Amino acid sequence: MSTYGTPGAAPRVLDPMTLPSDDNVDAYTFCVELKGTQWFMQKGKMIAYYGTVEFNGIGHGRLDRLVRKAFHSPLHASDWVVAEGSGKMLLADRAFDVNSYDLDDGNLTIRSGNLLAFQPSLSLKQSIVPGFLTLIGTGKFVAASNGPVVFMEPPIRVDPQALVGWADCPSPCHHYDHGYLTGVLGGLRAMTGLGGVSGEEHQFEFVGAGTVLLQSSEALMTGQAAGAPPQQPGVPGGGGPGGSGPGAAGPRLPGQLGDLQRRFGL
Amino acid sequence: MFRLQSSKVLAVDMTGDAVKAKNGSMVAYDGQMAFKTLTGGGEGIRGMVTRRLTGEQMTLMEVKGHGTCFFADRASEINLVSLGGEKLYVESSNLLAADGGLRTGTTFTGLRGASQGNGLFTTTIEGHGQAAIMSDGPAVLLRVSPQYPLTVDPGAYVAHQGNLRQSFQSGVTFRTFLGEGGGEAFQIRFEGDGVVYVQPSERNTIAGDV
Known part of the structure; x- marks a missing residue:
């Protein structure tokens, strides 16, 4: 009871x-x-x-x-x-x-x-x-x-939705499981989801000394729309050269059709 | 007899007596139970008309029988309230179940209701017995006494009990219209003697964004 x-x-x-x-x-x-x-x-x-x-x-x-x-x-x-x-x-x-x-x-x-x-x-x-x-x-x-916070030490790769924050360690970088996504077939699979996509091909990777805070769920807090950083060259998310705009499509993976198109000059 | 099977499931042990509960909130029972929709919440024609007019509608069912009946609704946290003749004020959407012997009714709340989009009226429960109210996250019970008045966000208010006066406070200034408001433009102030139930979450209210 x-x-x-x-x-x-x-x-x-x-x-x-x-x-x-x-x-x-x-x-x-x-x-x-x-x-x-x-x-x-x-x-x-x-x-x-x-x-x-x-x-x-x-x-x-x-x-x-x-x-x-x-x-x-x-x-x-x-x-x-x-x-x-x-x-x-x-x-x-x-x-x-x-x-x-x-x-x-x-x-x-x-x-x-x-x-x-x-x-x-x-x-x-x-x-x-x-x-x-x-x-x-x-x-x-x-x-x-959403759910209690878990503290982890780098090196670690975390799911983007579970990441709450990090302390003392350098900023994370993206990590893609390339082995799964190479070749034209892999590209098609990533785009269409046919043939099984686990949904876990993309992670954030932390290295160095520090602490990473994770939540025990993948429900995101809806952050309020906060505008965009100043439009300057070199500012990530700023839309200038050197930073991809917020509206840009996801990262181009090897084997994606974009590559073929470029190769054929289309 | 009301008891909490877990924080989100209410168990009611019955020996031939009746319980009023939110329509469709039964999740399981053992023993013999009969379920009957209570037209107008069992408040008679007058209550039915009042509820229709005030928009404080609730569909209750009457559960009667021998055994244990389990109630739950959308995994909301459940809080038990024992009433010894006093009155409990609760939003009809937050009421899960009440002893069959408790009288329910509607009452005018004033501007508080308007600010949370629930209409100008609220539900009252009165008599001797137990009631179960729901909240999004476990409710925090805050005592109001003459020297400690309490101010509550309308979106987090769930219920209150006791002899309380409520007044509506507005923090709207010219800054609100410049988009620099304090974020707490509408508040309800409780004074007197009693207890206020507050949930750790805010309903979407028209005041939420100012």
Whole structure:
């Protein structure tokens, strides 16, 4: 019999005294204590609060100094707000698992949709990998994942959908299982799915020292549309030369028909 | 007797008594059970008309028999509430089951309902017995007392109990229209004495994006 089964057991009712301070209430809810302090948080992730808390957009004039110090991603500015005041605030996201992590003079890169909140002592920057954000400095941040987070050490290859983020190690690269996809037949197979495609031919590969964070499911958090990086040569995702545009088709595999066409000059 | 078989399955042990449950939420039973749709939630003609008018519609069935009946709905988390004569306010979409002896009805909630797209009315349950309410993720129970009022996001509100006054707060400023809103444009403030059930997830509300 499970722990739920006890009939008549009174459910736990929380108040500002019994709510934890900067810790998890349960696996899905995180409680932030504000004592005249500020937290950056993703828009709309507050579910309830005690006390007086004010939410202001990043563009708010009074926050100029704070934003200059801790927020360096103009693309995501419209998704983020600053909570300030005093009281206890509960954060949650679509009933996903929520966890807090402490960074001590470190760096961590995370999928932008997974990051829920962070202390202004950390500094938020945009990763050069599109769709990811990097936190640098010392402080606490809160991240959501579908299923508990698993920590792995490189060298490792991970499924793109299961990747939550990585700390301290260099950025990943793409890995394709070429043996499976070479030749015209392999190309046809990759394009049409005929003859069996496992769906796992493409991974992210991590090397070097550090930690890789994975979620135990392949359900992605829908990141909010965050625009595009500046259109400059050499900026990945920027659309300029040296970076493939976001609209470009997937990578060209050896043996794909494009090669034949090119060979015949079509 | 209500008990949780797991956090997502409700088991009700019955000895000839009746239980009201959301239509179609039975997943299994043993023993002898009879299922009957309750037209208008068993609230009579007047209740039926009220529900039709207020848009707070729910289709309930009455389950009667001997044995154990299991209920679940879309893998939602289930929370048990024991009522000793007080009133529970819950959205009709979040109500899974209630003892047959509990009275259900509708009540006006004001602007809170409008902001979460659930209409201006909510369902009340009153009497002595148990009820099971559903939430997306396990609900967090927050106590409201005179010195600690609580503010809740309309999309995360599930139910409340006790003697509470609710007021609607709007954080809409000119910045909201510039696209720089605080993301929490609509809030409900609870004052008084009672308990509020909040789910760790937000329904899509019209206020979600401002």
